[in-house]
Amino acid sequence: AQSVTQPDIHITVSEGASLELRCNYSYGATPYLFWYVQSPGQGLQLLLKYFSGDTLVQGIKGFEAEFKRSQSSFNLRKPSVHWSDAAEYFCAVGATGRRALTFGSGTRLQVQP
């Protein structure tokens, strides 16, 4: 069965600084990979997805993520963080033959002025 690890429970960055959120997955074949963002009390918004092809994918709100098969990672990056980016971020993996997404436990991002 597939699994997702987000090693950082909580990250604090200064506004304008760069950001990298880590995601490691466990799955035997090529996974379907996603990043979602959740604001307090809200549902999840899709930031970006990777299915195949170019391993660097661009998403909404200036986010990008890079798929590294050798490291089983799909880290999320943003060059300059805005105060409105403060939220919880979830990495998720989908597997061939199933429809369910498996989520990590999330990383809470705090942005300092």
Next chain:
Amino acid sequence: DTGVSQDPRHKITKRGQNVTFRCDPISEHNRLYWYRQTLGQGPEFLTYFQNEAQLEKSRLLSDRFSAERPKGSFSTLEIQRTEQGDSAMYLCASSLGTGEFQAQYFGPGTRLTVL
């Protein structure tokens, strides 16, 4: 495209009562999913519909839980004899496609509190 909607947004109930939640997917999305999210955790899959057929259920979906999607449009999730451990955010998502994986789009969720 008005997005996935869920009703109610909040529900407080007493232990032992039955509750029902509704999800309206993005129009023309043929796939619908239910997830449960507890505090500090990522969402956990409960069940999946393709059109009106329930094709996959998680072990988390005990016999007190039942989900329907009678006409392949909206879906309901019912919890019978609620327990305090059922307190969580219940999220609905939908996607469009007949082939392999498609991105899932989530609604705002229904927060259930069982007293």
